[in-house]
Amino acid sequence: MQGQRIGYIRVSSFDQNPDRQLEQIEVGKVFTDKASGKDTQRPELERLLAFVREGDTVVVHSMDRLARNLDDLRRIVQGLTQRGVRMEFVKEGLAFTGDDSPMANLMLSVMGAFAEFERALIRERQREGIVLAKQRGAYRGRKKSLNSEQIAKLKQRVAAGDQKTLVARDFGISRETLYQYLRED
Structure with a gap:
């Protein structure tokens, strides 16, 4: 059964351009969340999960755009593939159908773990940068919400x-x- 190709995009901030994530990828419908990956409130992802049907293909730029951590990634991918939905990750060049070999499942876990590790390194570098900026007196923190x-x-x-x-x-x-x-x- 041939379904439609559906894109999912998540950008971390409102000023990021979501278009580059699925540039030159043909999809019939796109769901876009503008929220941090650690944010559990991703309404467009929830809409996508409710929208897709057996035979559809969900296309995501990369694993770290879909999930907050490895457990979340595996849960989403397994939940979709068990419903007959194919998952494609463009950056990693991987696709999952539910009929995957043990090697494909290993790749999902390994690549997901790398994405989680990369996010942890970014957070660590950010914290270190803030400490150094504070020592130089250059860090002011977030702008106050109220005057x-x-x-x-x-x-x-x-x-x-x-x-x-x-x-x-x-x-x-x-x-x-x-x-x-x-x-x-």
Whole structure:
């Protein structure tokens, strides 16, 4: 049974261009998430999983674009192939059908482990870079969500007894961020 080719794209930030991931790859439909790989909320991936049917092929640029870690990768690939959906990873040049040999399953695990290892190295280098930048006085951290006037209003509302959850929602920040502002003097 010949189904349709469906692309899945995940970019880590809103300013990244998703088009290059499936450039020159022919697909009938594309699902795009704009979220970090560690983020468990990937609504377009969930839509894709609900959309695909037996005989379809899901095309992804690379394994690290599909899954957060090796367990997640194996779960998604096995879940799809058990439903008769073929998985293709362009960068790795691998395809999985569910009728895969032990060697194909080994390749999935090894390549997935390499992708997980690469992400860990990137995080480690990022942490080291931040430490060095802090030592040089060049690291300022993330830009504050609120300006000083908004922070003052936030503190006034909390002091007046407003519910912190509502205050956070009104300012478009998380409760944790609200508590960080309250701790500042």
